[in-house]
Amino acid sequence: MAKIKSLSEFGLIDRVSKKFNHRLRNTVLPLGDDCAAYSATSSKTQLVSTDALVENIHFKLSTISPQQLGQKAIAVNISDIAAMGGIPTRVLITLGIPKKISSSFLDQLYAGIHKTCKLYNIELFGGDTVSSPKCFFINITIIGEAEQGNIFTRDGAKKGDLIFTTGTLGDSSLGLKMLSKEKWECSSNSRKHLLKKHLTPIPRIKESRLLKKFGSRVTSMIDISDGLVQDLHHICKQSKTGATIYEENLPLSPAFSKFCSDNNLSPLPYILNGGEDYELLFTLSPDGVNNLIRQFKKAEALVTQIGEITQPSKKVSLLKKNGKREMLPQSSGFNHF
Amino acid sequence: MAKIKSLSEFGLIDRVSKKFNHRLRNTVLPLGDDCAAYSATSSKTQLVSTDALVENIHFKLSTISPQQLGQKAIAVNISDIAAMGGIPTRVLITLGIPKKISSSFLDQLYAGIHKTCKLYNIELFGGDTVSSPKCFFINITIIGEAEQGNIFTRDGAKKGDLIFTTGTLGDSSLGLKMLSKEKWECSSNSRKHLLKKHLTPIPRIKESRLLKKFGSRVTSMIDISDGLVQDLHHICKQSKTGATIYEENLPLSPAFSKFCSDNNLSPLPYILNGGEDYELLFTLSPDGVNNLIRQFKKAEALVTQIGEITQPSKKVSLLKKNGKREMLPQSSGFNHF
Numbered sequence: 045m046a047k048i049k050s051l052s053e054f055g056l057i058d059r060v061s062k063k064f065n066h067r068l069r070n071t072v073l074p075l076g077d078d079c080a081a082y083s084a085t086s087s088k089t090q091l092v093s094t095d096a097l098v099e100n101i102h103f104k105l106s107t108i109s110p111q112q113l114g115q116k117a118i119a120v121n122i123s124d125i126a127a128m129g130g131i132p133t134r135v136l137i138t139l140g141i142p143k144k145i146s147s148s149f150l151d152q153l154y155a156g157i158h159k160t161c162k163l164y165n166i167e168l169f170g171g172d173t174v175s176s177p178k179c180f181f182i183n184i185t186i187i188g189e190a191e192q193g194n195i196f197t198r199d200g201a202k203k204g205d206l207i208f209t210t211g212t213l214g215d216s217s218l219g220l221k222m223l224s225k226e227k228w229e230c231s232s233n234s235r236k237h238l239l240k241k242h243l244t245p246i247p248r249i250k251e252s253r254l255l256k257k258f259g260s261r262v263t264s265m266i267d268i269s270d271g272l273v274q275d276l277h278h279i280c281k282q283s284k285t286g287a288t289i290y291e292e293n294l295p296l297s298p299a300f301s302k303f304c305s306d307n308n309l310s311p312l313p314y315i316l317n318g319g320e321d322y323e324l325l326f327t328l329s330p331d332g333v334n335n336l337i338r339q340f341k342k343a344e345a346l347v348t349q350i351g352e353i354t355q356p357s358k359k360v361s362l363l364k365k366n367g368k369r370e371m372l373p374q375s376s377g378f379n380h381f
Numbered sequence: 382m383a384k385i386k387s388l389s390e391f392g393l394i395d396r397v398s399k400k401f402n403h404r405l406r407n408t409v410l411p412l413g414d415d416c417a418a419y420s421a422t423s424s425k426t427q428l429v430s431t432d433a434l435v436e437n438i439h440f441k442l443s444t445i446s447p448q449q450l451g452q453k454a455i456a457v458n459i460s461d462i463a464a465m466g467g468i469p470t471r472v473l474i475t476l477g478i479p480k481k482i483s484s485s486f487l488d489q490l491y492a493g494i495h496k497t498c499k500l501y502n503i504e505l506f507g508g509d510t511v512s513s514p515k516c517f518f519i520n521i522t523i524i525g526e527a528e529q530g531n532i533f534t535r536d537g538a539k540k541g542d543l544i545f546t547t548g549t550l551g552d553s554s555l556g557l558k559m560l561s562k563e564k565w566e567c568s569s570n571s572r573k574h575l576l577k578k579h580l581t582p583i584p585r586i587k588e589s590r591l592l593k594k595f596g597s598r599v600t601s602m603i604d605i606s607d608g609l610v611q612d613l614h615h616i617c618k619q620s621k622t623g624a625t626i627y628e629e630n631l632p633l634s635p636a637f638s639k640f641c642s643d644n645n646l647s648p649l650p651y652i653l654n655g656g657e658d659y660e661l662l663f664t665l666s667p668d669g670v671n672n673l674i675r676q677f678k679k680a681e682a683l684v685t686q687i688g689e690i691t692q693p694s695k696k697v698s699l700l701k702k703n704g705k706r707e708m709l710p711q712s713s714g715f716n717h718f
Contacts, residue, residue, distance in 0.1 A: 068470060068504045080507045082471070084421030094473040094509050094522055101512045133405060134419070136431040138520045140477075167405045170417040172431050175438045178515040183475045185431055185522040 077197050077282075078127040078267060079188070089195060091188040093124040099179040107223040110149045112243045114156025117182045120269065122164055122247035123322045125188035127267035129196040129256050132249075134169040135161065138183040140176030164249065194256070196265035196326065201283035205263050205327040207351040208336070210251045212297040213272055214311060215241035217318025218304070229306035234299035241297075245322040251345050252324060261332035268321040275325055276351075276360050277374040283327075286359045289316075289351035289372070316362070316372065327353055414534050414619075415464040415604060416525070426532060428525040430461040436516040444560040447486045449580045451493025454519045457606065459501055459584035460659045462525035464604035466533040466593050469586075471506035472498065475520040477513030501586065531593070533602035533663070538620035542600050542664040544688040545673070547588045549634040550609055551648060552578035554655025555641070566643035571636035578634075582659040588682050589661060598669035605658040612662055613688075613697050614711040620664075623696045626653075626688035626709070653699070653709065664690055 067074055072081040072089050079091040097103060097117055108116070118135060125132045137157065139150075161168060169187070219242025222228055222235065230238075248267070255262050264283055266275045272289070280287050294315050304311040328336060333349070340347040351363075360372045404411055409418040409426050416430040434440060434454055445453070455472060462469045474494065476487070498505060506524070556579025559565055559572065567575075585604070592599050601620055603612045609626070617624050631652050641648040665673060670686070677684040688700075697709045 068502075071504060071506075074504070074506070080471075080473075082506075084425060084427060088421060090421060090427070092471070092473060092507060092522075092524065094475055094507055094520075096475045096477060096509050096511045096520065098477055098511050098513050100514050134417075134429070136417075136429060136522055138431055138433045140433060140435055140518060165405075167408060167411075169408075169411070169419075170429060170431055172433050172520070174433045174435050176435050176516065176518070177437050179513065181477060181513070181518065183431075183433065183509070183520040185429075185473055187429065 073195065073197060078124040079130070081128070081190070081195055083192060087192050089190045089192050091125055091128050091130040091190060091195070092185065093121060094183065094185040095121050095124065096181060096183040098181045105180065108243055110152035111156035111159075113182070114153040114158075115160045115244045117184050118157055118160040118166070119245050119247045120322060121184045121186040122160070122166075122249060123245070123267040123269065125186055126247050126249045126252035127196065127265055127324060128188070128190060129194065129252055129265070130188035130190035132164055132166050132186055132188040134167045134187040136169050136185040137171035139171070139173045140179070140181040141173060142176050142178055142180055145180055194259070196255070196262055197282075198264050198266050198279050199282040200263040201279050201285050201327040201353045202263055202329070203285060203353055203355060205329055205353040206333060206349050207276070207287060207289070207325070207327055207353065208347055208349050209268065209272070209295065209323050209325050210248050211321070211323040211346050212295045212300060213268070213321055213323065214314035214318050215297050215300050216245060216320040216322070217242070217314045218300055219243065220320070221314070228303070230303055234303055237297060237299040238303065242320065245320065247322060248324045250343065251340075251347070254339055254343055254345065255324070255326065257339065258328065258332050258336065261329045263327045263329060265324060265326040268323045268325050269319060271317040271319040272321070272325065273316045273360060273372045274319070274374065279325070279327065280358045280360060283353070284356050284358065286354040286357040286361075287351055288354055289360070289362050291362055291364045293348060293350045295346065295348040295350070410532065410534060415461040416467070418465070418527070418532055420529060424529050426527045426529050428462055428465050428467045428527060428532070429522065430458060431520065431522040432458050432461065433518060433520040435518045441560075442517065445580055447489035448493035448496075450519070451490040451495075452497045452581045454521050455494055455497040455503070456582050456584045457659060458521045458523040459497070459503075459586060460582070460604040460606065462523055463584050463586045463589035464533065464602050464661060465525070465527060466531065466589055466602070467525035467527040469501055469503050469523055469525040471504045471524040473506050473522040474508035476508070476510045477516070477518040478510060479513050479515055479517055482517055531596070533592070533599055534619075535601050535603050535616050536619040537600040538616050538622050538664040538690045539600055539666070540622060540690055540692060542666055542690040543670060543686050544613070544624060544626070544662070544664055544690065545684055545686050546605065546609070546632065546660050546662050547585050548658070548660040548683050549632045549637065550605070550658055550660065551651035551655050552634050552637050553582060553657040553659070554579070554651045555637055556580065557657070558651070565640070567640055571640055574634060574636040575640065579657065582657065584659060585661045587680065588677075588684070591676055591680055591682060592661070592663065594676065595665065595669050595673065598666045600664045600666060602661060602663040605660045605662050606656060608654040608656040609658070609662065610653045610697060610709045611656070611711065616662070616664065617695045617697060620690070621693050621695065623691040623694035623698075624688055625691055626697070626699050628699055628701045630685060630687045632683065632685040632687070
C-alpha cells in the first residue's frame with residue numbers, strides 16, 4: 045500500500061481533481077490555481093483559497109512569536125489573493141489547540157492576525173477552535189474579489205514571454221536556516237532583514253495592483269511559496285510551455301549575498317528551491333516591459349526579469365553564469381512530505 | 382497564566398469578536414452564528430462556515446472508516462448551511478496527514494467526500510494538504526447561498542414562540558457510546574440505526590427548505606452540534622430570552638429508547654448534552670404551527686415541539702415528567718476543552 049510520503053501534494057491534488065470534476069455554472073476557475081474563483085455578480089469574481097500551517101512542519105513555537113505567527117498566517121493567504129490580482133476581503137480561522145497553549149499565547153496570536161487584517165482591510169468572518177492532541181495548527185480560508193474576467197492565472201504563458209519576479213529571492217529560506225543554530229557570521233541588520241522575510245513576509249498586494257494595469261499583457265502569475273523552480277513548473281505545466289532562468293539576473297538582497305559568502309553557503313539552493321518567498325512570479329509579453337520597469341520604479345517596487353518562456357516542453361532550465369545550461373526538475377522544489 | 386482548558390470555545394470566540402469588530406460594508410451577518418454571511422449581489426447572500434475534525438478528539442480511526450469520515454466531514458458542514466436556510470454550493474478541504482496514512486485511505490476518504498458532495502450538488506473548490514506530525518485532521522470550509530434578506534439566525538426568538546426540533550435526539554451520542562466497547566444488549570437493526578446517526582449523519586437540507594416557506598414565522602434556528610441544551614443556550618443568549626423544554630415531548634427513536642432500557646443507561650444526558658445530532662432546532666411563532674405540522678407530514682419529515690421561549694432571563698429549564706422543573710446551565714453542553 046503506497047504511503048502518503050510517496051505522493052507529493054501536487055500528485056494528490058491531480059488525483060483528486062481528475063476524479064472530482066463536477067463544476068457549478070458560475071465557476072470561473074476551478075481548483076488548481078492559487079485561488080479558485082466564482083462569479084456571484086456580473087461585475088465581481090469571488091476568489092477563495094485555504095492554507096494550513098502546522099507546528100513542527102511549517103513553524104516551531106521556539107523560533108516564532110505568537111504575534112508573528114498570526115501575522116504570517118494571514119500574510120501567506122493574502123499572497124494567494126495577490127497572485128490572482130485580487131483584493132482580500134475576509135478570513136475564516138480554524139485553530140487546533142493542544143493543552144500546552146496558554147490564553148495569552150492566543151491573545152498575542154490574535155493581535156498579530158488583527159494587525160495584518162487591519163492593514164489590508166480584511167474582516168474576520170468566522171472560524172472554529174478545536175482541541176488538538178499534540179500540535180498546534182492554524183487553517184485559514186481567505187476570500188477576496190476581483191473584477192469579472194480580470195484575474196491572473198497560471199495557464200496563459202506563451203513562448204517569448206519574459207519571466208519576472210518581484211522583490212528578492214532566497215531571503216526567507218536563509219532566515220529559516222539562520223533559526224536552526226545560534227552561531228552565524230552575520231551583522232544585526234542582515235539578521236533582522238532575513239528573519240523578517242521569513243517570519244513576517246509582506247504579501248505583494250501593491251505590486252499585484254500595479255500589474256492589473258497591464259491587463260492581458262501579464263500572461264500568467266503565481267506566488268512563490270514552494271520555491272522558484274517548483275512554482276515556475278506550475279506555470280509551465282498549466283501553460284504547456286518550457287522556461288529558462290538566467291542565473292546572473294536572479295535578484296538577491298545584500299544581506300542574502302553577504303550571509304552566504306560569510307558563512308560559505310552555496311546560494312543557489314536557497315534561491316531556487318528555498319520556498320516561502322511570497323514574491324509574485326509572472327510572465328509578460330515583451331511589448332509591456334518598458335512600461336513595467338517605469339511603473340515599478342515610480343512606485344518604488346522591485347521587479348526583475350529573470351528569464352523567458354520557451355518551447356512547449358514543460359521543462360525548466362537554468363542558464364548559468366558560466367554559460368552552461370542545467371535542467372531544473374520539478375521534484376527539487378519544497379515538499380512537505 | 383490561564384491555560385486554554387479554562388476557556389470554552391465560546392468564551393474564546395466572544396473574546397476575539399469583541400476585539401475584532403471591523404466589518405465590511407456588504408457584511409450581512411458577522412461571525413457568531415452557524416455561518417457568517419455577506420451579500421455579493423442584490424439578490425443572493427453568500428454563506429460561509431468552517432469546521433475542523435481532529436483525530437482522537439472528534440473521531441477515532443479505529444471506529445470510523447475513511448469513507449464514512451469523508452461523508453461526515455462534509456455533512457456536518459452542510460448542516461451549518463441548512464441551519465441558515467441556505468443551499469450549499471462549494472467546499473475547500475484541508476487535510477493534515479501523518480505518515481501512517483496510506484494513499485488508499487485518502488482515496489476512500491475522497492470517495493466519501495465525493496459521494497456527499499455529489500448528492501448535494503457541491504463543488505470541490507480547493508484545499509491544502511499538509512503533513513501533520515501525529516494526528517490526522519480535516520478542516521472544511523463550506524460556501525452556500527440564500528436569497529437576500531432571507532436567512533435564519535439565532536437572534537430572533539421571542540417570548541411565546543414554540544421550540545421545535547427535527548428528527549430524534551441522542552442517537553448520535555449513543556452511537557458514539559456504543560463504539561467505546563463491544564458488549565451491549567442491542568439488536569443489529571438498532572445498532573445500525575444508532576451508528577448511522579453517529580457516523581454518517583444526514584444534514585437537514587430538506588427540512589431547512591421546507592422551513593423557508595414559513596419566512597419570518599421561523600424566528601431563530603441553529604443546528605444541534607454541541608447538544609440540545611448548549612445550542613438552545615446559544616439561541617437564548619443571542620435572542621435575549623429564556624426557554625423551557627418539556628421532557629415528555631423530547632423525540633426519541635425506538636432504537637434509542639430500547640438501547641437505554643436494555644443497558645440501564647439514563648437517557649437524559651444523551652438527549653440533552655450528547656451533541657452531534659445535526660438536527661435543526663428552531664423557534665416558530667404560534668400562528669405557524671398547524672401549517673408546519675401539515676407541511677412536515679406531507680414531506681414525511683419528522684418535527685416535534687419540545688418547548689417554548691420564555692421571559693428574557695437567558696435561562697433554560699427542563700419541565701420533567703414528574704412536574705418538577707430543573708435548571709439546565711450552559712456549561713453542561715459538549716465541550717472539547
